[in-house]
Amino acid sequence: MSNKELAPGIHWVGAVDWDVRDFHGYSTLQGTTYNAFLIVDEKITLIDTVKKSHLSDMVHQIRQIIDPARIDYLIVNHVEPDHSGALVDIMNLVQPEKLICSPMGKTALLDHYHREDWPYEVVKTGDEVSIGERTLQFLETRMLHWPDSMFTYAKEEKILFSSDAFGQHLATSERFDDEVPLSTIMDQAAKYYANILYLYSPLIRKLLATVAEMNLDIKMIAPDHGVIWRTNMGEIINAYDRWSAGEPSNKALVIYDTMWHSTEKMAKAVAAGLEKEGVPADLLNLKVQHRSDVMTRVLTAGAIVLGSPTLNNGVLPRMAGFLSYLRGLKPQNKVAAAFASYGWSGESLKLLNQALTEMKLDVVDDGLRFKYVPTHDDLGNCVELGRRVGQALKKRLAEQSD
Numbered sequence: 001m002s003n004k005e006l007a008p009g010i011h012w013v014g015a016v017d018w019d020v021r022d023f024h025g026y027s028t029l030q031g032t033t034y035n036a037f038l039i040v041d042e043k044i045t046l047i048d049t050v051k052k053s054h055l056s057d058m059v060h061q062i063r064q065i066i067d068p069a070r071i072d073y074l075i076v077n078h079v080e081p082d083h084s085g086a087l088v089d090i091m092n093l094v095q096p097e098k099l100i101c102s103p104m105g106k107t108a109l110l111d112h113y114h115r116e117d118w119p120y121e122v123v124k125t126g127d128e129v130s131i132g133e134r135t136l137q138f139l140e141t142r143m144l145h146w147p148d149s150m151f152t153y154a155k156e157e158k159i160l161f162s163s164d165a166f167g168q169h170l171a172t173s174e175r176f177d178d179e180v181p182l183s184t185i186m187d188q189a190a191k192y193y194a195n196i197l198y199l200y201s202p203l204i205r206k207l208l209a210t211v212a213e214m215n216l217d218i219k220m221i222a223p224d225h226g227v228i229w230r231t232n233m234g235e236i237i238n239a240y241d242r243w244s245a246g247e248p249s250n251k252a253l254v255i256y257d258t259m260w261h262s263t264e265k266m267a268k269a270v271a272a273g274l275e276k277e278g279v280p281a282d283l284l285n286l287k288v289q290h291r292s293d294v295m296t297r298v299l300t301a302g303a304i305v306l307g308s309p310t311l312n313n314g315v316l317p318r319m320a321g322f323l324s325y326l327r328g329l330k331p332q333n334k335v336a337a338a339f340a341s342y343g344w345s346g347e348s349l350k351l352l353n354q355a356l357t358e359m360k361l362d363v364v365d366d367g368l369r370f371k372y373v374p375t376h377d378d379l380g381n382c383v384e385l386g387r388r389v390g391q392a393l394k395k396r397l398a399e400q401s402d
Helices: 052-063 087-094 103-113 182-214 233-245 262-276 291-300 317-329 348-358 376-401
Strands: 005-007 010-012 015-017 032-034 037-039 045-047 073-075 098-101 120-122 128-130 135-140 150-154 159-161 220-222 252-256 281-285 303-311 335-342 368-371
Touching: 005 220, 015 052, 052 087, 073 087, 087 103, 098 103, 103 120, 135 182, 182 233, 182 291, 182 317, 220 233, 233 291, 252 262, 252 291, 252 376, 262 281, 262 303, 262 335, 262 368, 262 376, 281 291, 291 317, 303 317, 303 348, 303 376, 317 348, 335 348, 335 376, 348 368, 368 376
Parallel strands: 045 073, 073 098, 098 120, 159 220, 252 281, 252 303, 303 335, 335 368
Antiparallel strands: 005 010, 010 037, 015 032, 037 045, 128 135, 135 150, 150 159
């Protein structure tokens, strides 16, 4: 088989986007892939399409195998335009007998493309469709991460086509997880989870339980982005189990923005206090760190400490943007604290604490704020704040290990 065949008769026919660097606010410095899959059987079946900009790439892949007009069934696992953007063109080219989707998928397709004349066939969890020698089974995965999302399972080959779950934004000419360094794949999988799926962690835990209850014998996982899992499935499934459980580590993040370096001095002192308690601390300056990279570290950190000066009765704009992003992804099971510098009004500390409280994080105390440039004693108090956060994190980790 070539590196585009998952099994005899099952082909990757997607596209590689080497140039994309921003995915609705998430930095994709290694590009991405839009994976689509063609199953050649009595009823030739296409699973998902690609972003509209990459239509010709997908059609080229299909033409190397069959005439696209021979496709009988088209399955839409997910309606988001990076997977269905080419759908209208493909429907016109192929004119399939059936367009298979979830109940919410049909609603979303109508809302996106306004085509009531398409040959919809709605499937629900547990439904099966025979395509000849193969049987495809379906599992609705609502809100992972859209209401329409579903999985398709090829029973005979034991391949799970998992839509956006288990994916990575990673452009590569290799198709499988054993062809790329595992550390690279897992780093991108963690970033993908942290920035797209983190919010849905409770649903992911239920999904993992549902898959176990269905007793699916899975030999390969084929997501809609990144490489296909055929060797290290245990690694990614265990990682999803950990990430969705919100398991914290003995790691703290000091996330800050600074105007004239006063907040930066405080951040360094807080980090020093954490380290005195045996808690490694990463200093993340929002001026140079992209929010999606910071969010990736938040995923597994046990503590986050936020710092910002006051500007126009609020926090600095980069911190305001990060707080909006962080709130939306709903981090869980973390110790937290805040610190601030100010010139005259000093609202930023209150706003940081308010945000941490609203996210239901375990706020250690009221935090610290100092006017203009912190003194030596002020920085000593910042060290003590770091120590208190470190002590609170160690206590939490000890309780969870009991």
